[in-house]
Amino acid sequence: MDAVKENTRQIIIDSSIKLFAQFGYANVSVRDIADAVGIKPASLYYHFDNKQTLYLASIKESFSLKASGLSEILQSQEPAEIRLKNYIYKFTALASEDEPFCRLIQREMLDGDEQRMQYLAEKVFKDQFDALDLLVIEINPQCDSHMSAISILSLVLYHLETTPIRYFLKGHKKQHNQAEFIAQHVFNLLMNGLLKS
Amino acid sequence: MDAVKENTRQIIIDSSIKLFAQFGYANVSVRDIADAVGIKPASLYYHFDNKQTLYLASIKESFSLKASGLSEILQSQEPAEIRLKNYIYKFTALASEDEPFCRLIQREMLDGDEQRMQYLAEKVFKDQFDALDLLVIEINPQCDSHMSAISILSLVLYHLETTPIRYFLKGHKKQHNQAEFIAQHVFNLLMNGLLKS
DNA sequence: CAAAATACCTAACAACTGTTAGTTAGGTAA
DNA sequence: TTACCTAACTAACAGTTGTTAGGTATTTTG
Numbered sequence: 001m002d003a004v005k006e007n008t009r010q011i012i013i014d015s016s017i018k019l020f021a022q023f024g025y026a027n028v029s030v031r032d033i034a035d036a037v038g039i040k041p042a043s044l045y046y047h048f049d050n051k052q053t054l055y056l057a058s059i060k061e062s063f064s065l066k067a068s069g070l071s072e073i074l075q076s077q078e079p080a081e082i083r084l085k086n087y088i089y090k091f092t093a094l095a096s097e098d099e100p101f102c103r104l105i106q107r108e109m110l111d112g113d114e115q116r117m118q119y120l121a122e123k124v125f126k127d128q129f130d131a132l133d134l135l136v137i138e139i140n141p142q143c144d145s146h147m148s149a150i151s152i153l154s155l156v157l158y159h160l161e162t163t164p165i166r167y168f169l170k171g172h173k174k175q176h177n178q179a180e181f182i183a184q185h186v187f188n189l190l191m192n193g194l195l196k197s
Numbered sequence: 198m199d200a201v202k203e204n205t206r207q208i209i210i211d212s213s214i215k216l217f218a219q220f221g222y223a224n225v226s227v228r229d230i231a232d233a234v235g236i237k238p239a240s241l242y243y244h245f246d247n248k249q250t251l252y253l254a255s256i257k258e259s260f261s262l263k264a265s266g267l268s269e270i271l272q273s274q275e276p277a278e279i280r281l282k283n284y285i286y287k288f289t290a291l292a293s294e295d296e297p298f299c300r301l302i303q304r305e306m307l308d309g310d311e312q313r314m315q316y317l318a319e320k321v322f323k324d325q326f327d328a329l330d331l332l333v334i335e336i337n338p339q340c341d342s343h344m345s346a347i348s349i350l351s352l353v354l355y356h357l358e359t360t361p362i363r364y365f366l367k368g369h370k371k372q373h374n375q376a377e378f379i380a381q382h383v384f385n386l387l388m389n390g391l392l393k394s
Numbered sequence: 395c396a397a398a399a400t401a402c403c404t405a406a407c408a409a410c411t412g413t414t415a416g417t418t419a420g421g422t423a424a
Numbered sequence: 425t426t427a428c429c430t431a432a433c434t435a436a437c438a439g440t441t442g443t444t445a446g447g448t449a450t451t452t453t454g
Contacts, residue, residue, distance in 0.1 A: 008401080024308065026223035030442060042444080043402050051442065103307060109358060110303055111221065121365030130367050136391065143394040146368030147356070147382045154355030155348055161306060162347060168318030170327050171343030185344045193390040194333065197340040205431080227412060239414080240432050248412065 009047050012037050016058040021100035024107055025055055059108065062101050063124040066094070074131040080138040084152075085187050087132070092156050092183040102160060155186040206244045209234050213255040218297035221304055222252055256305065259298050260321040263291065271328040277335040281349075282384050284329070289353050289380040299357060352383040 015036040019028045030051055034041040048054040073086045095102055108120060121129075129149060136145040136152075159166075159182045166172050175181045188197060212233040216225045227248055231238040245251040270283045292299055305317060318326075326346060333342040333349075356363075356379045363369050372378045385394060 024221065024223065026221065029440075031440085039401090040403060041442085042404080045443070046401060106303065106307055109362065110300060110307075112361075114361070117362045118365050121362050125362075125366065133367050140391055140394060143391065144368075144373075144382060146363070146366065146370070147373060147379075148386070148391055149368075150356060150359060150363060150366075151352055151382070151386055154351050154359070158351030158355055159344070159347060162351070164309075164311070165306065165314045165318050165322075166343070166347060168315050169322065169343065169347075170330050171341075171346075173343070176341075176344060182344075185341060185348070189345070189348055190386075190391045194337055194340065194345055194387045197337060226410075228410085236431090237433060238412085239434080242413070243431060 008037070008039070012044065012047055012054070013058050013061050016054055017062045017100050017104070020055060020058055021062075021103040021107070025111070059104055060123075062104050063120070066098075066101060066124070070094070070128055071131060074128070074135055080135060081191070084135055084139065084190070087135070088152070088156060088187050088190075089180065089183040091153075092160075092179045092186070095156060096160055096179040096182075102157065106161060152186070152190065155189065156182065159186070205234070205236070209241065209244055209251070210255050210258050213251055214259045214297050214301070217252060217255055218259075218300040218304070222308070256301055257320075259301050260317070263295075263298065263321070267291070267325055268328060271325070271332055277332060278388070281332055281336065281387070284332070285349070285353065285384050285387075286377065286380040288350075289357075289376045289383070292353060293357055293376040293379075299354065303358060349383070349387065352386065353379065356383070 012033065016028075016033055019032060019036060030044055031041045033054070034044055037044075044054065048057065070087065070090060073090055074083060076083060076086075078086070105120075108116060112120065132149045132152065133145045136143065136148045140148075159176075163177055166176060209230065213225075213230055216229060216233060227238050227241055230251070231241055234241075241251065245254065267284065267287060270287055271280060273280055273283075275283070302317075305313060309317065329346045329349065330342045333340065333345045337345075356373075360374055363373060
């Protein structure tokens with residue numbers, strides 16, 4: 001039955017996403033994935049040509065699921081600053097909910113070759129980045145929108161990525177790990193800089 | 198002679214830093230390192246107990262070299278905002294010059310266990326982070342200094358880390374990869390937010 | 395019902411992994 | 425000369441890796 005085929009294939013991909021995100025490509029063996037799925041290693045090769053192909057299918061799957069609700073926010077009829085605020089809150093929430101996705105992106109940044117970077121940029125980030133770029137221009141036509149857009153993303157993502165180490169750094173509080181708190185801080189910083197709070 | 202011993206050991210560590218930073222722990226074999234050094238794999242075990250130990254020695258070495266000139270800047274007699282500006286420019290320059298260092302930190306963020314996070318936080322980042330925290334408080338006593346300090350670091354590091362992908366994103370220019378340009382953007386954002394430029 | 399396709403299996407392969415045992419050449423101290 | 429230390433070596437180990445060939449139930453199709 002097709003449902004069964006699709007089902008197993010999907011379970012393999014879902015398991016792979018989690019494993020690759022957690023441990024990285026080289027640290028996950030074909031046997032690990034097979035164990036997680038509950039089949040034998042050789043059976044994976046019925047569904048995928050090889051490990052590399054399975055990995056690429058996994059990141060494509062993981063990345064294609066994103067970028068859903070965010071475009072609406074960026075293109076709504078609200079004033080620019082409200083749209084930015086909504087975007088930051090929503091993006092922070094989405095990113096904090098999907099740790100495997102964030103980790104996969106980090107890993108791709110480190111280990112992805114030029115071709116994969118291009119894929120990521122054009123197929124995953126393009127629409128969102130372009131819309132964010134336009135929004136930044138709307139807020140301040142004078143600024144370097146490319147740099148500003150990167151800055152916005154960096155603020156959100158880095159606070160999330162540094163969660164495990166911030167715990168050991170001065171002044172850490174529990175609330176610093178909450179998505180809403182991070183979003184609030186980032187939006188305030190973008191609006192006022194460091195000087196007001 | 199001691200000089201010879203220290204020399205080989207140092208060459209091993211230097212080679213390891215580059216390889217581990219570039220490819221990651223699991224993707225670098227003991228034979229790769231030996232080849233890079235110009236000795237046989239077994240000879241590595243005269244200088245280090247095992248691969249893990251060599252890796253730890255490499256990151257300690259790489260991390261201990263930093264944090265030199267930065268403390269002076271943070272503790273100088275200049276006004277707070279000037280100190281922040283100087284710090285951002287210097288930090289951006291240092292980070293952009295030492296790519297292996299940046300990559301090792303990224304990898305540790307992803308794969309380091311709690312113990313290594315603690316080591317990183319307390320032995321590598323502590324002094325700098327605390328000083329930066331104090332500087333932020335000086336600039337604005339009202340703000341959440343922990344979050345703000347992370348934000349400052351995130352802005353600098355993320356612009357550097359995203360270099361390979363920003364190339365494919367809208368509005369990219371060559372100058373966006375230059376340390377001084379990044380520092381200027383970050384400092385301006387921190388002072389004025391997005392609104393002024 | 396027979397044939398074919400599906401989705402799994404067992405068993406094994408060659409290559410590579412970290413690591414160890416044992417050896418050797420050269421320098422140093424008694 | 426003898427004994428020891430240093431810093432490298434050769435050769436091999438046991439385990440893991442990605443992958444393949446060939447077999448086997450179950451389901452679908454002609």
